[in-house]
Amino acid sequence: QVQLQESGPGLVKPSETLSLTCTVSSGSISGYYWSWMRQPPGKGLEWIGYVHYGGSTSYNPSLKSRVTISVDTSKNHFSLRLGSVTAADTAVYYCARDHEQSSSSWYRAQSWFDPWGQGTLVTVSS
Amino acid sequence: QSVLAQPPSVSGAPGQRVTISCTGSSSNIGAGYHVHWYQQLPGTAPKLLIYGNTNRPSGVPDRFSGSKSGTSASLAISGLQAEDEADYYCQSYDSSLSGYVFGTGTEVTVL
Numbered sequence: 001q002v003q004l005q006e007s008g009p010g011l012v013k014p015s016e017t018l019s020l021t022c023t024v025s026s027g028s029i030s031g032y033y034w035s036w037m038r039q040p041p042g043k044g045l046e047w048i049g050y051v052h053y054g055g056s057t058s059y060n061p062s063l064k065s066r067v068t069i070s071v072d073t074s075k076n077h078f079s080l081r082l083g084s085v086t087a088a089d090t091a092v093y094y095c096a097r098d099h100e101q102s103s104s105s106w107y108r109a110q111s112w113f114d115p116w117g118q119g120t121l122v123t124v125s126s
Numbered sequence: 127q128s129v130l131a132q133p134p135s136v137s138g139a140p141g142q143r144v145t146i147s148c149t150g151s152s153s154n155i156g157a158g159y160h161v162h163w164y165q166q167l168p169g170t171a172p173k174l175l176i177y178g179n180t181n182r183p184s185g186v187p188d189r190f191s192g193s194k195s196g197t198s199a200s201l202a203i204s205g206l207q208a209e210d211e212a213d214y215y216c217q218s219y220d221s222s223l224s225g226y227v228f229g230t231g232t233e234v235t236v237l
Contacts (some may be wrong), residue, residue: 018153018196036224037228043178044228044229044230044231045172045192045215045217045228045231047225047226047227047228049225058177058224058225059224059225060223060225061223061224071150078128079224094171098175109159109221110159110160110178110219111174111219112160112162112174112177112217113162113164113174113217114177114183115174116171116172116173117171118170118171119171124158
């Protein structure tokens with residue numbers, strides 16, 4: 001059963017860059033798309049973007065100018081970088097595997113997320 | 127501002143049936159994109175509950191069922207149990223936003 005684990009700093013200063021890594025274990029990162037989501041304290045879920053193991057990406061338009069998601073197949077992990085952070089970026093960040101492996105836009109749009117990592121809280125504060 | 131609207135809360139007595147609606151539009155659910163549901167127990171990560179509108183992953187009790195019609199979807203929980211107290215989120219894709227979207231979330235309380 002594939003497992004995901006987020007890691008990275010729990011505190012980031014305003015205007016700096018948030019960096020997180022999601023390590024995939026008990027399975028290969030190859031063959032799949034991998035996503036990041038976030039959840040501000042007491043609020044709902046937001047999709048941030050995904051990366052294919054081959055390196056292609058797609059981002060939430062509302063965050064696109066500040067987000068980079070990358071993959072390292074040799075280390076079986078993928079990463080999130082979010083620049084110019086503010087207090088509004090304080091959230092629990094989750095990584096997850098996209099179910100749909102096809103690159104077809106219609107089938108990609110039908111995808112769901114499973115499994116998820118346990119999440120990591122990132123606080124933006126000086 | 128989520129494009130998928132859910133009631134903030136629903137409640138029911140043990141054994142009762144509750145339903146959670148997920149209301150979208152012609153650019154998401156109404157466009158034919160599938161709806162998926164997640165259960166988030168307090169302090170934990172979301173867990174897949176229903177995929178492809180109506181399908182249950184292995185291990186999910188058949189008390190949970192999903193349906194979809196037009197621009198809306200619903201999650202039903204029959205035989206409500208104390209362990210079902212959680213937040214529930216629907217998820218789909220929106221062509222106008224060019225990305226995956228989640229519902230606003232519903233808190234289920236067992237009275």
